[in-house]
Amino acid sequence: xxxxxxxxxLPDVPPQVLWKTELLFRGVRFTEALAQAAAQxxxxxxxxxxxxxxxxxxxxxxxxxLFRLDGGSVARVRVDDSSPLEVRRAxxxxxxxxxxxxxxxxIDFVPAHAWHSFRTRDGLTQFEAGVEQLGDMLVVxxxxxCEYHRVKDDGGRSLRCGFCAYGRFxxxxxxxxxxxxxxxxxxxxxxRLEEVLAYAAQTGEVRHVYLTGGSLLDPxxxxxxxxxxxxxxxxxxxxxxxxxxxxxxxxxADSERYRQAGADSCxxxxxxxxxxTFRATCPGKAKFVGRQRWIDALLGAVEVFGRSNVGxxxxxxxxxxxxAPGMPPERMLESIAEGAAFFLDSGIVPLxxxxxxxxxxxxxxxxxxxxxxxxxxxxxxxxxRAERGFPVPEWLICPGCSYxxxxxxxxxxxxxxxxxx
Numbered sequence: 079x080x081x082x083x084x085x086x087x088l089p090d091v092p093p094q095v096l097w098k099t100e101l102l103f104r105g106v107r108f109t110e111a112l113a114q115a116a117a118q119x120x121x122x123x124x125x126x127x128x129x130x131x132x133x134x135x136x137x138x139x140x141x142x143x144l145f146r147l148d149g150g151s152v153a154r155v156r157v158d159d160s161s162p163l164e165v166r167r168a169x170x171x172x173x174x175x176x177x178x179x180x181x182x183x184x185i186d187f188v189p190a191h192a193w194h195s196f197r198t199r200d201g202l203t204q205f206e207a208g209v210e211q212l213g214d215m216l217v218v219x220x221x222x223x224c225e226y227h228r229v230k231d232d233g234g235r236s237l238r239c240g241f242c243a244y245g246r247f248x249x250x251x252x253x254x255x256x257x258x259x260x261x262x263x264x265x266x267x268x269x270r271l272e273e274v275l276a277y278a279a280q281t282g283e284v285r286h287v288y289l290t291g292g293s294l295l296d297p298x299x300x301x302x303x304x305x306x307x308x309x310x311x312x313x314x315x316x317x318x319x320x321x322x323x324x325x326x327x328x329x330x331a332d333s334e335r336y337r338q339a340g341a342d343s344c345x346x347x348x349x350x351x352x353x354x355t356f357r358a359t360c361p362g363k364a365k366f367v368g369r370q371r372w373i374d375a376l377l378g379a380v381e382v383f384g385r386s387n388v389g390x391x392x393x394x395x396x397x398x399x400x401x402a403p404g405m406p407p408e409r410m411l412e413s414i415a416e417g418a419a420f421f422l423d424s425g426i427v428p429l430x431x432x433x434x435x436x437x438x439x440x441x442x443x444x445x446x447x448x449x450x451x452x453x454x455x456x457x458x459x460x461x462x463r464a465e466r467g468f469p470v471p472e473w474l475i476c477p478g479c480s481y482x483x484x485x486x487x488x489x490x491x492x493x494x495x496x497x498x499x
Contacts, residue, residue, distance in 0.1 A: 087450045091457065092491035095484055097183065098153045101145060101175075102432075102482060103449040105158030108141070111165045111173055112157070116140040120187035121194075121211055127157050144188040144213060150477045151487050152188055152213050188213055188478075193278040198270045207270040208254050209278070213479035214285045216278060216319075220267045220307060223251035224292030226362030228258060237362035239349065240401050240440035241393055241433060245292045256292075261299045268310045275314035286320040286473060287311050288345075293326040295366040297375070300325050301332035305339050312340025320473045322389075327367055330378030337382050343473050344379050345389035348372050351417025355402040359440075376426050385425030389474045392417070394455055395433030395447035401440050411455055418459045422468050429475060430455060431482050456484040460492065469494045 084096045106112070108127050116122055120142035127139045145153045165185060168174045175182040191211055198207055208220035224245030226238040238245060247258050255264025278284055289307050294300045304325040311321050320343070323336045327346040336344060349363070350356050357364045363372065379388045396402055397410040405413070414430065421428045432452045435441035463469060463485075470485045480486040488494075 084449060084453065088453055088457075091453055092488070094147065094149060094151065095453070095487050095491055098147060098151060098484065098487060099449050099453055100163065101153045102156070103452075104161045104163055105156035106175075107159050107161050107164040108139075108157050109164050109166060111167050112141040112155070113139050114167070115142050115165075115173060115187045119189050121190040123155055125157075142187040143211075144481050146186040146188050148183065149490070151490075152478060152481045154481045155187070191278070191281065191283040193274075193281050193283060196274060196277045198273045200270070202270055204274045204278070206253065207274045208267060209271065209274045211284075212288075213481060214283070214476070215479035216275065216284050216287045218271065218275070218287060218289045218307065218311060219291050220254050220263050220271055221251070221256045221291040221303060222254070223247035223256050223258065225258070225295050226293055226366075229295070229362060231361065231365075235361075237365060239362065240359045241349075241396060241436075243436040243438045251292075261294065261303050263303060263306055268306060271307070272310050272314045275311055279315040279318045284319065285476065285478065286322065287315060288322050288324055289341075290324040293362070295362070297326065297328045297367060297371075298332070301328045301335060304328075305335060308336055308339040308341050322473060326363075327372040327375035329371075329375060330382060333375070333379040333382040341383075343383050343387040343389070345391065345474065346372065346376055346379065347391040348376070349391070349393050350396045350402075351392065351420075352397050352402075352405070352413045355397045355405075358402045359396045376421070377424055380425045386427060386468070386471050387473070388425065389427040389429060390421060391429045391431065393433050394430045394452060395445075398447070399445060407451055411451075411458060414455050415458050415462065418462050422462055422466050427468075427470060427474055428459065429470070429483055429485060430459060453484070456488060459485070460488045460494070463489070464492070464494050467494075 123141045123143040127141050129137045129139055131137050141157060142155045145155055162177055164176050165173050166176055173185050175185045194204060208218055210217045227245045229237045231237060255267045289311060294303060304323055308323055321341050322343045322345055323341040324345045333344060349360050353369055356369050376388060376390055397405050397413055418428045432447040435443050435446050469489045475483060475486055477486055
């Protein structure tokens with residue numbers, strides 16, 4: 079079954095891509111089947127379902143983090159009780175996705191990995207040590223606080239990225255030993271990180287490591303923070319796993335230092351191609367780094383790591399309205415295609431996630447990108463990749479961890495072969 083809206087608008091898009099899109103944008107209603115899946119070993123979501131009890135209290139119920147679709151693709155589990163979709167138990171004790179009174183397809187959930195039971199020498203979990211499971215990827219974030227959240231312009235407006243609900247200094251950053259203004263990661267945190275990564279790498283459950291974190295204002299300091307994290311990750315995983323450094327943009331000499339420290343690849347996220355939109359939605363990046371320096375950093379990284387070993391993520395939909403100057407949807411598609419062509423021709427992999435308005439950001443729920451427009455832009459970028467014979471390489475994103483993107487799914491469904499990891 080294909081849900082009527084997207085199928086009628088986009089009849090040439092592979093059905094499995096539309097199924098995933100529906101799950102990403104519509105989510106599913108809460109049912110006990112979700113709680114049962116979490117209890118039976120599905121990797122847990124960071125946001126449990128919040129239910130009001132009869133006496134007015136809030137009850138938090140664990141739910142899974144990732145759907146696993148037919149063929150191995152994954153999608154984020156987003157609980158929305160206004161959705162027409164829901165998960166029910168199937169006769170054989172598996173799970174089925176339903177749309178109203180119609181069964182759509184069998185569905186599963188990504189399980190929690192065995193390495194989740196590991197504890198560091200001082201008794202911390204992998205999450206407390208700064209490591210998260212994203213499908214078959216290990217995401218490392220030992221310094222989540224972002225300095226852009228701490229600076230303001232002359233008018234008192236925050237210079238953090240307008241779409242970002244993360245990066246505030248708080249309990250998590252403090253627990254990881256991160257202090258505002260401090261560049262170097264906490265030595266105890268690095269020691270715990272090494273323990274967790276070394277154990278996880280031996281299990282065979284993961285394929286690649288992605289290093290990320292909150293940004294510093296000076297690209298040189300950014301490199302100083304990430305270098306010991308790269309070194310720790312490489313030492314921990316040996317030659318078993320691919321290591322990608324997802325710091326802010328750094329100058330080419332520091333990309334070379336990343337490579338010498340053990341990084342195989344890098345991903346410096348520009349967030350948006352249009353120059354005016356960049357200034358408006360990423361004011362800290364625009365002020366302290368600058369758009370051209372960011373682009374030059376990506377181009378320089380290609381000289382260090384090689385073509386198709388450098389990526390940059392983008393938030394599709396920032397172009398449409400405030401705080402950006404705004405542009406019509408067709409112009410947004412043109413702008414995104416212009417940027418994608420530039421980066422592909424330069425050997426850089428662009429990836430596009432849809433704008434998800436979140437509480438505490440500059441965006442309201444109605445400001446989000448429509449699923450139809452998102453699929454259209456992904457199809458246009460796929461066309462550009464296909465013309466250049468440039469599939470998304472598995473080091474960056476693969477079917478097992480591409481939980482909010484469509485690039486890998488389109489490559490597989492339409493026959494653009496993936497590169498080996």
